[in-house]
Amino acid sequence: MRALVLAVTLLAPATALSNPLDMYGFGPRGAALGGAVAADIADPTAVYYNPAGLARLRGLSVEVGYQYAAPTLRTDGRDNGVEASHGVVGGVAAPGRVFGVPFALGVAFHIPDARLSQVLTPVQTQPRWELYGVRTQRLFIGAAVAITPLRWLHLGGGIAFMASTEGSIEISGRISATNPDTSALTHTVDADLTAVRYAHFGAQAELGRGVSLGVAYRDEFRLSLGLDAALQGQITIGPASNPRSFSIPGAYALRSQTLTAFQPRQVVASAAWQINPRWRVGVDLTWNQWSRYEDPTAALEVTLDLDIPPGLGVATPSVPAPTARVPLRFHDTLTPRIGISYDAPLGRHALALRAGYHWDPSPVPDQRGVTTLIDADRHVVSLGLGLTLRRLGAVIPGSVSIQAYASTQIVPARSVEKDNPTDRTGDFVAEGLVLSGGLSAGVSFR
């Protein structure tokens, strides 16, 4: 059993999971504009927002930064201690030409700095903030390519990489019930990390007069953690050397299957208008297919086979029944976003002031039954600025940019009333606030 616990402990954190970018945005510019950038994003974060935007870059662009989100999520006024999400973000994008067609390649990443990933598999009735905590502490690495087949049209697509874990532990040998020190067990642990990929692609169209349209698609992905444990051997009652001792051959098998991450399929429709050289406004609408969300509770199957000699007076212990799970019935959501920016010239340099808002309705239905997945709508207000320093000299012929943002995610109160007055969680009111911010520095060679 100790070995089994050890194996679970070792395997669980090794899983590389999905991304926190849906929740807190990616990069200071996109986050400051409420994520309403899919129509005209043109920096390395386009790998996430809309890969087509990579094709609008005019030179090699590198960006590295840090993001931090601190949730204060409460039930009945008490802080539930949901963990912060923080990590290094960045990306590289390199434009060029292939057969005369503008072409770009980009890589982007979000790497949590506390742990590479985290897995929790509570029982289904355990109350929890379903879309926070673990879900926002994920590793994301995406790569994309983009082309400009027509002067006004940009197309891009790519793959995000994740990993899935399958593992097994086998224990065989002899257990002495009367003298445990003489037990002899052999352990074998086998773990496989398997890459999981999901596709994302998009298009941007420059319609003239500063108007751009965009569409982006991010495919669904799900990560599972599988664990097999098998114990096979003999339980000996009495000295092993005594031929009159009882030996009970037995086998114990445990199969655990857990969904550790899920990203809904997303379709983004976006429009942006560069009203004049200083003012820009963008709007996005994202469809999230949460209805395909699966219960992340571990499904356990346990079998125990003991060949107990008749007349010993020992009954075979009962084993837990296979886990029964209640369907969660999440629903699809539409997330509207808006972002406004103002570019103020500072000589040959420029200062951009940004503001954004988006409303992210909760996909979690009323929790009147045995499950208590805590969640509520999110209103996210964000502010940011970007300083672009141009023509700094021969070393950097392009520009250096410093971007920053801060946002407040307001989780308004949501009452949960249980049908059963003896429900273990009972009624409560959930609410909260998430403060987040980020800083990045980038270099653009052009």
Add this chain to the structure above:
Amino acid sequence: MIRRAVVCALVAVASCGTLEVPAVGDTDLPNNRTGPFRVLSQEELEGRRCIVESLESEVEDPDIVLGNHGEYWLFSTRVTGARREITRAVLTPALVLREAPNPVLPGVDDARSPSVVRDGEGWRMLFARGGRVEVADSDDGARWRVRSAPVLVADPSAGERGGIGGPSLTEDPDGRWTLAYESGGSVWIARAPRPDGPFERVDVDPGRAGRQPALAARAESPTIAHAHPVIRSERLSTGRTIWRVYARTTAEGLLDGGTTTEQTLSLAASYDGVRFTTAASPALSGRGETQPDAPGVLFDGPTRSLLLFSGGCAGGRRGVRAAIYPAEARLPLTR
């Protein structure tokens, strides 16, 4: 060149991450005081197994309330031979005895099952005597005056057979008072505008013939009987009121040709104080304590609950034991 630099940067950044053991998850989450309660260990009670016990007597029927000065008053029944008297002990928030149990109704024999509530500036105690529910008044919780007339007597036409006992009173958020009591192995509900009555009997299912109890006894095997209820009402954060009844439940049935008896502390709850739903699993099972009996309960803040009950002390004598929920909660009490 650039690709190499990027790969090196990614590796360097990734190496800052650690394979950390996952945290236990969200904390201080809501709970519905359902249990299972965890019996406090001797280590948590400064080496004692029971909060209150006696070498000469059995101590049972605990009822705990917050006193006038932040201390806790533990009322209970002391059984010495055939004599039963109600006593009050004073406890610290760590459940350490500050004042030993003293009789509070001198000259009153056969009094049992105290239920004490604050009523304005004073205190009211309902208790059982002679198959009836009587009331006493106090200004300080130490000296009590028993009224001459009972507040409730058994009414066979209302389903009450063999007398009534085990009263437990709670003040509802609307200012009314709800009484739970036992009779004939069932737990019944009555309601009154004041703690001393007059009490109006509640029928939890008017659609059925005869008055129905909140927790019904069962005559067929396995037979089930409920006794010693304790009721508490609470306004929830959503605005609803919930009534919870904890009671001793005894189930007796035939197994492998013999009779098996299981005694637990069970829970039933209601959103209207009329229709009660029994919890699927006990608040305190027989595995947590052998033959747990006569619960008393204290809600310590919004998520912690203390359950006192009659249980076995050192030497096999019965005294007052304590259990807490959620299981990870620790003493002292927070108020």
